[in-house]
Amino acid sequence: xxxxxxxxxxIGGIAPHVFDLSNALSEMNDHVIVVTxxxxxxxxxxxxxxxxxxxxxxxxxxxxDFASWTYTMNSNLQRYAAEILASGESVDLxxxxxxxxxxAAIGLKHMFRIPMVATIHSTEHGRRNGIHSVYQRxxxxxxxxxxxxxxxxxxxSDYMASHVNTVLGTPKECIETIPNGVDTSKFNKPFDKEAFxxxxxxPEEKLILYVGRMVHEKGPGILExxxxxxxxxxxxxxxxxxxxxxxxxxxxxxxxxxxxxxxxFTGFLEDPEVKLLYRTAxxxxxxxxxxxxxxxxxxxxAGGAPVVVSDVGGxxxxxxxxxxxxxxxxxxxxxxxxxxxxVLDDQGFARRIAEEASRKxxxxxxxxxxxxxxxxxxxxxLSEYRFGSWKPRPLTK
Amino acid sequence: xxxxxxxxxxVGELGAYVQMLCQGLTKRHIDTHVVxxxxxxxxxxxxxxxxxxxxxxxxxxxxxxxxxxVLMLSVEFERVIADIHYETGAVDLIDCHEWISVPxxxxxxxxxxxxxxxxxxxxxxxxxxxxxxxxxxxxxYFERLGTGSSRAVIVKSxxxxxxxxxxxxxxxxxxxxxxxxxxxxxxxxxxxxxxxxGTELVLT
Numbered sequence: 001x002x003x004x005x006x007x008x009x010x011i012g013g014i015a016p017h018v019f020d021l022s023n024a025l026s027e028m029n030d031h032v033i034v035v036t037x038x039x040x041x042x043x044x045x046x047x048x049x050x051x052x053x054x055x056x057x058x059x060x061x062x063x064x065d066f067a068s069w070t071y072t073m074n075s076n077l078q079r080y081a082a083e084i085l086a087s088g089e090s091v092d093l094x095x096x097x098x099x100x101x102x103x104a105a106i107g108l109k110h111m112f113r114i115p116m117v118a119t120i121h122s123t124e125h126g127r128r129n130g131i132h133s134v135y136q137r138x139x140x141x142x143x144x145x146x147x148x149x150x151x152x153x154x155x156x157s158d159y160m161a162s163h164v165n166t167v168l169g170t171p172k173e174c175i176e177t178i179p180n181g182v183d184t185s186k187f188n189k190p191f192d193k194e195a196f197x198x199x200x201x202x203p204e205e206k207l208i209l210y211v212g213r214m215v216h217e218k219g220p221g222i223l224e225x226x227x228x229x230x231x232x233x234x235x236x237x238x239x240x241x242x243x244x245x246x247x248x249x250x251x252x253x254x255x256x257x258x259x260x261x262x263x264x265f266t267g268f269l270e271d272p273e274v275k276l277l278y279r280t281a282x283x284x285x286x287x288x289x290x291x292x293x294x295x296x297x298x299x300x301x302a303g304g305a306p307v308v309v310s311d312v313g314g315x316x317x318x319x320x321x322x323x324x325x326x327x328x329x330x331x332x333x334x335x336x337x338x339x340x341x342x343v344l345d346d347q348g349f350a351r352r353i354a355e356e357a358s359r360k361x362x363x364x365x366x367x368x369x370x371x372x373x374x375x376x377x378x379x380x381x382l383s384e385y386r387f388g389s390w391k392p393r394p395l396t397k
Numbered sequence: 398x399x400x401x402x403x404x405x406x407x408v409g410e411l412g413a414y415v416q417m418l419c420q421g422l423t424k425r426h427i428d429t430h431v432v433x434x435x436x437x438x439x440x441x442x443x444x445x446x447x448x449x450x451x452x453x454x455x456x457x458x459x460x461x462x463x464x465x466x467v468l469m470l471s472v473e474f475e476r477v478i479a480d481i482h483y484e485t486g487a488v489d490l491i492d493c494h495e496w497i498s499v500p501x502x503x504x505x506x507x508x509x510x511x512x513x514x515x516x517x518x519x520x521x522x523x524x525x526x527x528x529x530x531x532x533x534x535x536x537x538y539f540e541r542l543g544t545g546s547s548r549a550v551i552v553k554s555x556x557x558x559x560x561x562x563x564x565x566x567x568x569x570x571x572x573x574x575x576x577x578x579x580x581x582x583x584x585x586x587x588x589x590x591x592x593x594x595g596t597e598l599v600l601t
Contacts, residue, residue, distance in 0.1 A: 134461060138459045138460055
């Protein structure tokens with residue numbers, strides 16, 4: 001596995017995805033080598049079951065921009081991984097996660113003539129709602145290059161598979177949908193719910209939870225607009241977990257509008273804290289305008305929170321309206337306010353959809369099931385590879 | 398030979414020098430492949446001298462700066478050299494020209510255990526007006542990486558030799574000054590052969 005983030009280095013959804021997938025594969029007796037960026041305090045080498053983690057010097061000196069750093073980091077990642085492979089580690093397949101490791105993965109594929117597969121978690125086109133700059137075009141073309149070089153591509157939802165087909169031009173036959181998963185056992189630890197809740201909201205306030213990056217595509221601005229409508233009739237605290245370029249402006253806005261005391265911008269929170277918040281919230285909200293999968297929604301469902309989500313991308317595949325959650329129109333604060341009120345107004349309804357959601361997560365999104373699908377996907381690629389002629393040739397010297 | 402310029406694509410002095418050197422090495426019965434960049438002439442060409450030239454394009458057309466351009470191009474260099482390696486039965490040595498070739502040469506060195514030497518025309522310290530800016534720092538990082546694990550470093554002047562020794566801590570005996578004259582192919586061939594054990598070379 002090649003990934004630019006792996007716990008404790010968590011930037012987005014790739015880190016928990018690769019962590020859980022690697023460990024689930026390990027439990028099926030697959031040997032997984034994770035090569036990733038280093039992180040302060042994290043060991044350079046780590047062994048957990050059949051998962052070997054190698055954290056590589058990711059290049060610390062200043063670079064002109066994030067993309068230049070990414071490609072320089074890839075060069076280091078590639079050299080390190082090459083050393084592992086050349087030292088005799090038997091590796092059947094390289095699994096790359098997103099454009100952030102494209103350069104390393106493609107080079108390794110050709111140098112060792114090992115099949116490479118890629119999970120496209122999201123696309124630049126989707127994240128930016130189109131391609132609007134040279135910077136974005138370069139990343140977009142890197143994504144096209146990765147998906148073209150990959151033996152096959154994994155997407156986490158049917159929506160994403162269709163998006164990758166349309167935007168990156170990857171043939172449908174080369175794309176497999178394997179969903180993301182949730183480890184439900186992490187939501188069972190006992191805790192004092194009332195005491196925990198008091199840290200985020202007053203007892204008389206409804207706790208409305210948002211978890212995600214504070215960026216346009218995740219829709220925190222839409223939630224802020226919806227909040228103004230909700231607060232006219234409901235006493236609530238909006239708890240927004242996450243960092244991003246929109247955070248400062250949003251915080252300023254709610255204070256200017258006199259709603260500062262009804263919002264709590266927590267910034268980044270550790271994973272166990274977020275899991276307890278899911279178990280405490282009266283309603284969880286995912287107002288995304290672009291969402292390839294929606295892992296936070298799945299986690300909220302696993303934690304027992306009733307969910308209100310935009311009917312976009314992967315969210316629309318996870319949540320069935322009025323059955324295991326509420327779906328609302330994307331980019332529509334009024335619709336979002338309606339969905340949140342629908343849950344807050346009817347305790348019985350909220351309990352029923354939350355129970356159904358919890359059941360669905362346990363049955364359809366367990367990492368065991370996902371690891372089994374992924375292993376089957378790997379086997380398919382390897383059997384094609386075995387019958388082909390593209391392989392390393394014995395050297396004559 | 399791993400070089401970002403080779404005739405007919407001429408940017409500076411490097412292209413003509415590499416061509417002359419390759420012709421000289423081929424005359425001395427060293428099988429020489431050139432892997433270079435040329436978007437308009439992609440493919441393999443055998444020159445009348447016997448030098449085989451592999452021209453590749455950049456897999457990502459749009460770039461922000463020379464660094465992103467180089468690092469994407471490097472992956473194509475890796476692909477083509479790996480192909481030569483498997484087709485010929487093994488590449489014995491890579492002559493890596495300038496920092497631009499370092500990412501590919503160092504990865505191929507780790508992956509396929511192909512040793513390399515590095516030839517330096519000029520250093521970022523000399524070229525850049527602000528050598529401490531992020532771009533220059535990254536280029537210097539690759540220069541240092543390249544000189545650090547190369548079997549030998551070839552330069553064209555004693556001044557350059559002293560600079561590399563000072564800037565990148567390369568032991569003096571590993572740096573060879575080969576002036577650009579008639580004897581350069583002979584001297585380079587000797588350095589190449591001394592850099593590996595065998596004498597029948599396949600050079601990229």
